[in-house]
Amino acid sequence: VKKDEPPKLVNAPSAADENYEQPLTQEESSLLKKMLRDKLVQNNQELEVQQRDPSSPLYSVKSFDDLPLRKELIRGIYGMGFNRPSKIQETALPLLLCNPPNMIAQSQSGTGKTAAFVLTMLSRLDTNKHYPQCICLSPTYELALQTGKAVEQMGKHLQGLQVAYAIRGNHVQRNTSIPAQIVIGTPGTMLDWTRKAALDLQKVEVFVLDEADVMIDTQGFKDQSIRIHSKLSNRCQMLLFSATYDDSVMKFAEQIISQPNIIKLKRNEETLDNIKQYYVKCSTVDKKYESLTNLYNVLSVGQAIIFCHTRKTASWLARKMCEDKYVVALLSGELDVSQRAAILRRFKEAKERVLVTTNVCSRGDVEQVTLVVNFDLPVDFNRRPDCETYLHRIGRTGRFGKSGVAINFVSNEQDMRILLEFQEHFGIKISYLDTGNYAEIE
């Protein structure tokens, strides 16, 4: 390696695509989150519980030992390194295990929903019986395998436990019988297995529909899920989980889960109060570059994300920074999910402290950074201010009571008007920052 060779750019794209970068689809972003996440996400949001029978006592448990669980399962849980129930598990598990109701539960990805329903399935099945007693519908092949892994880990000490996967490539012959107690799969294959009489839905005691929000976004899955659901007996416990909870999910949930208990996160008003927001005037893209490099020392103290509007700008910027020997990573739309996950994982491990990206990374993928730079202000197709994206981008900083910093590059009058609109929309102040005086934000 030549001495003066610039640091290598992580995953430099070749395409010079000037197109507006679409945010990830729900399916991609959900998968990405699953791939990245290896521990519980802490959230401070309150849960809201709507009980079917409001007179029945509602209690939450602080320890797995307080739940009516077989000792094999307790061993499995502790063996996975879980010390105590997560917030949603505290509230959902006593209901799910003691007085099996139907349930709709919503909370963000990574908060312990999967573990909660896996435990429910495992505590209901009888390993002496060799037919499917619990089924779980997942919107993707990969998710089905991940859920299965959780079942296998948690159920490790249950003698005779078997799991089957109704996913593409796993065909069954007509009238074969499946000895597994748990079947996890995607709706199409699951339906095929029931049509071939390999799966008797009348005997199923727990039905789980996971990631309902992704499910209804996927062509055909909603109808297939409804068809599967309609063949279940009315003694079957039905559970539906979702990371988000908008009207379309709710409508579907209520269609499929009758008389549910509902657990969901209280909507907390997202505020940008604890984020210091600034703007810097830079009339040209070269001026933006200059401002950014002046900022680099501040940027790389913690971790920073720089948002550009197009792939082309993002890759130009990352390349130029690399040529000038700044260490940055680039994440943009032409990468597939596993490449993205690899870059985000490196960033999470702080192997790179500065990430240049586009809208592909505006939602939830990165947990915490100290600084967000809007190299280009977020605007939609019609170049109108995109408040939601502004919120998602700068919401990456200033989490959990820590204060964060966001810097907006403004190059003309139109940008200035956009900025004013963000101020008005969120009731915030975006202060002028003198490029000569970055010390002020440190």
Ligand code: ADP
């Ligand atoms: P969700 O289904 O809401 O996305 P998961 O159940 O997959 O969340 O949990 C997210 C991560 O946290 C997983 O790696 C899981 O093993 C872990 N986890 C779940 N419950 C607990 C717990 N009670 N204690 C510690 N880790 C947990």
